[in-house]
Amino acid sequence: MPFSSSSHNPAVQVVTKAGQPSRLFWRWWRKQSPSQQDRYATLGPLVSVLLFLAAIIAAFWYLRNEEIEREQEAVKRDTEVVQQQIRLRLIENQEQLLRLARDVSMRTVTPDQFMKQAADFVRARPEVISVSWVQADEQIRASQSTTGMLLEPGQGMDLDQFSRQLEAYNPQDTKESHSAFQLARQRSQPVYSQPYSNALATKVIQVHIPLIDRSGFVGTVVTEYALEAMMRYLVPREVAGRHAMALVRVDGETLTSTVGSHTERSAKPTFVHEVIVTPVGNGLILRGTGYRTSSNLIGNTLFWMVVALSALTVWTLMGTLRHMRRRAQIQKTLVQETNFRRAMENSxxxxxxxxxxxxxxxxxxxxxxxxxxxxxxxxxxxxxxxxxxxxxxxxxxxxxxxxxxxxxxxxxxxxxxxxxxxxxxxxxxxxxxxxxxxxxxxxxxxxxxxxITEAKRVRDQLTAAHERFTTVLEGLDAAVSVMSVQRGELLFANRSYRLWFGGNPDAHAQLTGGELQPDYQGEADEAVDSFGGLPAQELTDAGSDSREVFLDTVQKWFDVRARYVQWTDGNLAQMLIATDITARKQAEEAAARQAEKSQFTSRLITMGEMASTVAHELNQPLAAISNYCSGMMSRVRSGNIDNEQLISALDKTSRQAQRAGQIIHRIRQFVKRSEPQRQPARVRDITDAVMELAMFEMKRRRVTLNAQIAPRLPTLMADPILIEQVLLNLLKNAAEAIDGAQMPQSRRHIDLRVQQRVLEGQGKVVEFAVLDSGPGMKEEMLARLFEAFHSTKAEGLGIGLSLCRSIIESHQGRIRAENIYNDSTVIGCSFTFTLPVDAGGTADFPDSLPPPSNDLLADNP
The missing domain is CATH 3.30.450.20 (PAS domain)
Known part of the structure; x- marks a missing residue:
């Protein structure tokens, strides 16, 4: 019973172990989805075909390697056989030459006997060219050559010519022979030379057998081998028929070969084996080369038939796999589409x-x-x-x-x-x-x-909102209109627009500054972007900035604002809002006229204050004229005057009259009421006119005026009368400040400086500066100095400096006032204003005016 139990259990274990992988495989297979099972079922034959193709390729590769190895071994074996043949022949020849050299060394052989033995030696060995007896001084004592194997067809010479050349040939003339001779002398043993080409253009090598007697080295027996004859007679025919044999140098140069050079160059060797030629040595190598003589057509045909059948099977299986994948993908797409539609319907x-x-x-x-x-x-x-x-x-x-x-x-x-x-x-x-x-x-x-319950409610609300918005637009005093850019038609106009312009769309274009582009007036799709409804070309010049426009048709001024909007149909439209500003423009014109009157009044006040000074100034030329006339009359009555004196007196009288006329002309130009007029004005003309008018006030108040006017100043685009008014007002205020403060005579002076500068934010300007040496002003007064109706004088009206600022700002200039300090002490006040330089202006060159002086107007009695 125990025996039965022990014999039964192993069998159960074997069955269990054998069936376990099968159960695991089928368990794994049942876990896969049907699509995966189809995929694996298709991939199985494909993998089998690929494995079969791999086995066939591996078998062919193994057989090819075996064939290559056998061929390589054959080349190696034949090369070693040839090397052995050459070695045995050279050793045999060397022994014969040693016996001959021993006889020569013992002096038992005469030269004639040497020639006879050498002839027998050369005749029995076709690879030997010559045998020579060379003495210690490298002179040939006896030499035996053969011509039977040296003359080749195509060398261009007959046998007699070759014999004569051979008689003149000396084997000791080459450096290779000389080197071998020296080595034989040094080593006292046979020495082979390096391969070389002799005088007969034959690749040869030499063996030097030393001759040694009791006195020492007495020469050598030199034997010359023809390498080509050696390969011809020592390589067996069966070996030469199978493989090519060649003698080459160490550097790869081919000396001779059993095949022609053309064949060697055209065919690429497949198998190569090299051995050193012994006992020559000296870098002489025997190279055996094998060529593929058979293309193995039957084997290649079978191989490619197997490859083609395998590729066809793989292509068929791949097509089946692709078809199954497409069907599975279509089925998956249908399921996804159904689920998507169901989810979309549910959501x-x-x-x-x-x-x-x-x-x-x-x-x-x-x-x-x-x-x-x-x-x-x-x-x-x-x-x-x-x-x-x-x-x-x-x-x-x-x-x-x-x-x-x-x-x-x-x-x-x-x-x-x-x-x-x-x-x-x-x-x-x-x-x-x-x-x-x-x-x-x-x-x-x-x-x-x-x-649509909520949509209807929103639509009703939008309708009500639209009605309210329309009511607001209709109630505005401004004209609101919308015009289509593409079609050029009026899309909307409120009540004010219809009241002023009716339904005319031309008023919209006139208010925006021009007609719409002609390309936008048609229905052509090329002028409109098909995606956003926007024009493909540039928009009109009307923008969102406000502009003031006067329309003759309604005799009104409008403040116009325009911008581009996307209309309800998605196309581009231009919205315009025009506000009536006629009343404001009329008020501005009235204010401008009032300002002009104020400027004229200011000039009259200035001249009224200077009236006494002007009268005193006119009194001097008038008194001089009277004195000149009285003097001439008295001298004429007495007859004590000649023509030259009379002409001189009349000339002086004329100059005094012209002086009085110039004073009156300057005053009339200054107080003359005229419209502001911008014109090219020279800075020198303005300053000269102002200094001539200010001279009276300076003399009356005993103030010195110093003018520093830079040369080559540019021409200004300005109203010269207004600029003269500003400059005269500043000079007059400076003189009044000095005189009112009772300044000493050393500080009773005013500096007028005019120069061109480049300021940040203004560019190129001409700067006018009036600097006085008065008491200055308080800081709180400087902040309000240019305000209207604010004055530092008890009797002042407060409009002078305010007008000055208005005039300068109307010329795009700036004016400022500041105190002049010496450390912390105020020593005067400075008034400065700038006027911009016209880009096209020219330099202000004086024509006949004298250069300014530092003391132009002094306090003369």
Whole structure:
């Protein structure tokens, strides 16, 4: 019983171990999806074919390697056989030469006997060219040569010519022979030379057998081998028929070969084996070369047939796999599409309902159920009247249902009122389309229903808001209009626009500064971007900045603002808002006229204050004229005057009269009322006129005026009378400040400086500076100095400096005032104003004016 138990258990274990992988495989196989099982089932044959192809390739590769190794061994064996043949022949020849050399050394052989023995030696060995007896001084004592194996066809010489050349040939003339001779002398043993080409253009080597007697080295026996003859006679024919043999140098140069040089160059060797030629040495190598003489056509044909069949099988299996993948992908796509459509139907707010040709409901989506409040089970299979029809509109819904079954429902849908389960009603829009099956037959109707209760409420609110907005626009005093850029037609105009311009779209273009572009007036699609409805070319010049426009048709001024907007149809439009500013423009004109009057009044006041000084100044030339006239009359009566004295007196009288006339002309120009006029004005003319007028005030107040005017100043575009008024007012105020402060005579001076500068924010300007040495002003007064009706004088009106600032700012200039300090002490005041330089202005060159002096106007009595 124990024996039976022990024999049974191993069998159970074997079955278990053998069946376990199978059960694991089938368990894993059942876990795979059908698509994966199909994929594995298709990949199995493909893998088998690939493994079969790999085995065939491996077998061919193994057989080819075996063939290559056998060929390599054959080349090696033949090369070693040839090397052994050459070695044995050279050793045999060397022994014969040693016996000959011993006889020569013992002096038992005469030269004639040497020639006879050498001839027998050369005759029996075709590879030997010559045998020579060379003495210690390298002179040949006896030499025996053969011509039988040296003359080759095509060398261009006959046998007699070759014999004469051979008689003149000396084997000791080459450096290789000389080197071998020296080595034989040094080593006292046979030495082989390096391969070289002799005088007969034959590749040879030499063996030098030293001759040694009792006195020492007495020469050598030199034997010359022809390498080509050596390869021809020492290489067996069967070896030469199988493989090519060649003698080469160490550097790879081929000396001779059993095949022609053309064959050697055209065919690429497959197997090469090299051995050193012994006992020569000296870098002479025997190279055996094997070529593939058979293309193994049968083996290659079978191989490529197997490859072709395997490729065809793989291509078929790949096509089957691709087809199965395509089918699986189509099936997966259909499942995804079905799930997507179902998810889309379940998530959308639009209710979907399907009825058959008899009106029975066959499908409703969750949105339809949520919209009506009925479940899917309650609606499926229902026939008219449906439970969501209002009870009071059954007849109306029956008529619409009959139209629906006949396919006469409008394309834009129908607005209906539907009733929920709880009895409440809502507004909806219903769209109907036929339901077609795969064969093209109609099987029913698909109805989509959208709840538009909120949309109607928003639409009503938008309508009310639009009415309110239109009411506001209609009530505005400004003209509001919108014009299409593409079509050039007026899209909207409020009441004010219609009241002023009627329905004329030309007024819109006139207010924006020009007509719309002609390319935008047509219906051509090329001028409009098809995506955004925007013009493809540049827009008109009208922008969002305001501009003032005067229209002759209505005799009004308008403040116009325009911008581009996207109209309700998606196309580009131009909106314009024009505000009537006629009253404001009239007020501005009145203020300008009042300012002009104020400037004229200021000049009159200035000249009134200077009237006494002017009268005193005129008194001097008038008194001089009277004195000159009285003196001439008295001298004429007495007859004590000649013509030259009379002419001199009259000339002086004329100059005094011209002086008085110039004073009156300057005063008349200054106080003359005229419109402001910009014109090219020279800075020198302005300063000369002002200094001539200010001279009276300076003399009266005993103040010295120093002028420093830079040369080559540019011409200004300004009103010279207004600039003279500003400059004269500043000089007059400076003189009054000095005189009012009772300054000592050393500080009673004013500096006028005019120069060109470049300032940040203004560019190139001409700067006028009036610097006085008065008491200065308080800082709080400087802040309000240029305000209207603010004056530092008790009797002042406060309009002088305010007018000065207005005049300078109207010329795009700036004016400022500041105290002059010496450390912390105020020593005067500075008034500075700048005028911009015209870019096209020229330099202000004086014509006949004298250069300015530092003391132009002094206090003369």
């Amino acid at each position: 959308m707010l639009t209710g979907m309902r399907t009825i058959d040709l008899e009106g029975r409901i066959s499908y409703v989506n969750p949105a339809f159920c949520a919209m009506t409040g009925f479940s899917e089970e309650e609606l499926l299979g229902c026939v008219p009247p449906y439970p969501y029809w209002p009870k009071d509109r059954i007849d109306e819904f029956n008529r619409m249902f009959q139209q629906e079954l006949l396919g006469r429902s409008p394309m834009g849908g129908i607005e209906v009122v539907m009733q929920r389960r709880d009895g409440s009603q809502f507004d909806a829009r219903m769209y109907v389309s036929p339901l077609i099956d795969a064969q093209g037959d109609q099987t029913g109707w698909m109805t989509s229903i959208t709840n």
